[in-house]
Each structure stands twice: as C-alpha cells, then as structure tokens.
Amino acid sequence: MNYCIHRSTSLLLLLLCAACGNGTPAQPETAPSQPELRTAPVLREEIYEHISGMGVIRARQEVELSAEISGRVAALHHDIGDEVRTGDVIVELESESRLIALEKKKAQFERARAQLDKSDRDKNKAEKLFKDGILSDTDHDSATLGAAVSSADLQLARAELRAAEKEYRDTKITAPYSGTIALRAVETGHFVTPGQCLLTLVDLSGVTIVINVAERDISKISLTSPASVSIDSLPGETFSGTVKTIARKADDTSRSFPVEVWVDNKDRRILPGMIARVSITSARPEPQLTIPNSAVASVHGETIVRIMLDGAPVMRAVELGAVLGERVIVRSGLEEGQQVVLPDTM
Template sequence: MADVQTASPLPPAPSAPGSPRKRRLWRPMLIMVAVVLVIVAIIAGVKFVQISALIAQSKAPLPAAVVTAMHVPFSEWQPSVSAVGSMKAVRGVDVTTEVGGIVRTLGFKPGQEVPAQALLVQLNADSDIAQLHSLEATADLAVIVLKRDKAQLAVNAVSQAQVDTDTADLKAKQAAAEQQRALVAKKTIRAPFAGRIGITSVNPGQYLNPGDKIATLQTFDPIYIDFTVPQTQLEAIAIGQPVAVTADGLSNQTFTGRVSTIDTQFDSTTRNVTVEATVENPRQSLVPGMFARAVVTSGTPQRYLTVPQTAVTYNPYGTTVFIATSAKNDKGEDVLTAQQTFIQTGPTRGDQVAILSGVKEGDLLITSGQMKLKNGSPVKVDNSAAPLNDPAPTPQEH
C-alpha cells in the first residue's frame, strides 16, 4: 500500500500595505503624539502669558522710597578741644599731728566748713605746759642775774667775762623755753586754710602717733580740673582760654573756667600733655576726684555746611550722600529722584557733621533711608521721623 504524504501547512501570507491590521497599530501612536503636542502647546501658552506679565510689570514705574530729607544750611561752628579729666582741689591736705598725745577735744564735725586757723584737735598738754612754766621761771631768774651782774660791772665788782656768761646763759634758757612753748603749740592742731573738713576716725581719748591722719581738708571754690590733650591739639590750647566743664551726676549743669597751666613735658608713652584749668564752683557741686569732661574754646567761629551724621555713608571707595533732585517721569510729572555724590567731611559735633565739599547750600539732602536707594531711585520725603540733629545731644529716655 503506497505511503500517503501529508503536506505541511503554509505560513500566513504577510499583510499587505494598508491592511486593516496595520491601521489598527498606527492609530494609538497618532493619538498619543497628538495629546503630547496639545500638552506642550498648553504649557507654552501659560509660560508665554507669565513672561508677558513679568515684562509688563518690569516696565511699570518703581514705587517711591520713603525717606527723610532737609535743605543743607550753613551753621556757626566754634572750634574746641574736648577731653576728659579729674577734679582736683586747689588746696587740699591730710591733717596730721607732728607730736604724739591723747586727744582731749575735737573742734569740728565731719563735712563742716572751717575757717583758717580754726581749732581742729586739742591734745593733752598738761605736763608740757608745766615744763614750760618751769623753763620760763628759769629764764626769768637768768634775766635778774644778768641785770645784777651788769650793775656790779659798773662798779668793777665783777668781770666782763661774768656778764658775758650770764648773757649766754639767759639766751640758752630763753631758747629752751621757746622750744617747749613750740611743743605745747603743736598739741593744738589748727586748720592751715579755710575749707571743708572730711570724715574722721579720731575720737576723744584716742592716742595719736606722730603722722597719724586726722581728716582731709580741701578748698572747693575754685577747683581745678586736670585733663590731657594729644600733641596734635596742643597748638589749639593757650593759657586763659575759656573752659566749659560738665560731670556725670550733675545733669544740666555747666561750670565755667579758664586754662591756668600747661605742663612742661609730655608723657613719653602716650605723647599727651596735662592741662590744668581753674573752674568756678560757688555751690561746691564739683568735688575733688570726680570724673568730668572739659571743652576748651579755641579760635574764632567758623561757618560750615552742617548735616546730620546719619546722612553720610562711609565706604571703602569714598564718602557719599544722596541728594533729592527734581525730574520729570514718562508722563511728564515732576518727581524726586535720588542722586549719589561724593563729599569731603570736616569736624563733627554731637549728631552733626560738617561738609567741606560735594554739596552746596540749599540742596535737598536725604538724611535717612538711603540704604535702599540707588542713582535714579524715586523718593518721597516724609520727615515725621527725622533723625536727631543736635550739636550737643543728651541721653534720651522714652
């Protein structure tokens, strides 16, 4: 029986172009691409709107910065030299005793004003006074002996040598009496000059050794102030110049005086020289040892353009200020704009600084708020909170 061979099945024929199957594969891809393009278009549109708004906003005028300003004036400046120093009594001593002894009485109260030669302390001097009386009696006897021998010498009853001996003996005994009298006087301690006596720790019955301090005696009116000035400022100091003195704790009080002495040498370490001024102190408010400030008036008054120190900006490349100038904006309206300019500053006093160049009288100078400015920035002046501009400021408490 003949073998029958089974024919193997043929592979499917490839799809022809444009067949339904191929169209089914391309359709999802086209839809996905279309969706992506739509999303990209939406994002691009949003960004375009945002960028257009930013561009429009950048073209809008900047809001005006609120600042304080003032027209620059001329002011009178009195040249002066300021320094700190200490008050010193014109006359002041620690009252002591030359001799020892027991205190019998005190003739003062601490803090009391005492006149010159007023009794301060009386030491017990009973034995010294008794010794003085004995020496005085001996000296009186020597006077009698000398007188008698002189009478006898007239009749040649004694020699001239005897009279000379009597004379020398009298002088020696009188000197001994004077020495004792001086010792007795030292037991009475008196004020060497008028002044105010300080606190004492001495009491009646207490024994004082020679040199023990009893109390401090000082004259307060007038009073000295000693202060130092650098070598560079010595030329501005001269004897007789007026001095204004203020001290902590004596608010709203200024004491006047004049330069009385300039030391003859400088301190080799600091190159400063000590200046002494005599100050009137009628109420004795200034006390020796007190810290005080002295301002010496020197030279003739000067005229400077004067502005608050807050108006000046100090930079490494120079010192600048901002001046508010009038200009027209795009709409033709007058507006104030800030213009930065370099200046040269002079001396300072209190809250103020002198300007030597860079501005002129009448310029509208910005005194605060300039940290947020640049050239051409529009500004609006509001002086409701203007900075201090006081040549002699005092601490403010609010």
C-alpha cells in the same frame, strides 16, 4: 485652480495688514534712569574749636592735717562736713604736761635774764676798777667772762622757752585756711604720733579738673580760655570754667599735656572724686575743613564718607573732629572743594 489659491493668499495678506494697522505699534525698551546724586562741598571755615576731655574733680585746696608732737587726743571740736575758718581749733591734744614744761622754761628764762643783768653790772664795775688800777687782770677777765657766759645762758633759755611755747601750741591743731572737714581718721582718746594724719581739710569754694590735651590741640588753648563742664552725677546741668594752668611739658607716656580747669563751686554741690566732661573753647578761630554730619557713615567700624571721583561716588575713610551743629570737622581724609554725597542719594 491655481487662480483660486493665489486669490486666497492675497486676501489673507490683506486681512493681516488690516489687523496690523488697527493695533498699537510696539515701543522700544529703555534702561531705568539713575537717581541724581545730591552733594555738598568740603568747606574750609574759621571755627572756634572745642577741645574735649574727661577728668576727676579735685578740691581747689586739700591738705591732710597731722600732729607735730606725740600725745593723746583730748577733744575733737569739728567733725566731717563741718565748715571751719582759718585759725579755728579742730583737734586738741592733752596739754597739761606741756603747760608745766612751759612754765618751767619761763622761770628759767627769767632767772637767766636776771643773772645777765647782775653779770653786766659786775662787768661794768670791774671795768671802772681796772681802769683805776685797783682790780687785777685776773679779776677783770673773770668779770668779763661771767658776763659772756650769762649772755649765752640767756640765749639758751630763750631758745628753750620758744621750743616749749611751740610744743604747747602744737597741742592745738588749727585750720590753715577756711574749708570743709572731708575725712577724719582719729577719735577722742587716740594716741597720735608726729606726722600721723588726723583729718583732711578741703576748700570746696572751687574745684579743679585736669584733662589731657593732645599735642595737635595744645597750641589752641590759652590761659583763661573758657570751658564748659558737665558732671555725670549732676545730669542736665552745665557749669562754666576757666583754664588755670597749662603744662609746659608733655607726659612722657601719653605725649599729651595736662591742662587744669577751675570751676566755681560756691553752693558746694560739686564734690571731689566726681567724673567731669570738659570742653574748652579755643583761644582763636582756626581754619578747619567741615562737611555735613549727614554725609558721615560707619562701615565695619570705620568712619567713611562717599565723594565724587570721575563722576562716580567712591568711599573714603576720614578722621573727624568736633561736631558743630549740623556740620563736623574733618581732621584728615578730605580736601577743600571735594564733593561729598549726601545720604538720601547714596
């Protein structure tokens, strides 16, 4: 009986071994492989940087024409939008009373000149008679004084004549330079006073834009540096400009430097008051740190990149500058040679 049990047990073991021999052996479990991180180095490159800013367009020249005398507007020879040339009469005030006053001053001047001629002859005659001992000291002094008084009277008459001539000229308000009438503040028949603005004249052959440049960028700009200008109200167009002036003192509040850019406007399409975006090319290349645009991300409103540190990616906040095609300037937060992680492996 015991033999049968032993034999049965041995048979069972043989069957189990055979079953195991015919099966596939179990494989050990392995951890999933980590994707290989793609990186790019932080480079230091010589770059012509672009310094950007926004500003309001102004006419190259703009002046408010005003009256220098009181009077009633007799005629408006030009209106808003008209082109005028230097010296063109734009507004004319009533001039009849001033013309009459001018004629009177001319007559007074001629009378004073004639009186001086007579006084000079009398003086010369008195000098001769005095030398001959015929004329007394009193009469000689009287003749000399008369000539001096007549000379002073002529000078006074001449000054009054010039004043009358100016008043008459001032009845005509003329263009100080060639330009366009931008605004008009009076109508025919209005009474105007000295200093009152009558109209605004602008020179639209060129326009200017003033932008504020940060202290760290002002040394990168020089006079005649080229600029690119885009205007919100003229979408899809870019205009060429040139740096005309650079402030020699920073604004006390913003600590920035006003820089004036001139833009040609021969077709008169750019108008004062429009908003312009200006990009000035630096005067010379500057060494700048750059990274690929694709390495930059935004986390909770903060600009960050991921860099490799001790073999692992870590986030690093950065301050960026201008975008240069597929790369961007890094102003702070990174060092040359560091490796930034590219987005498809983050």
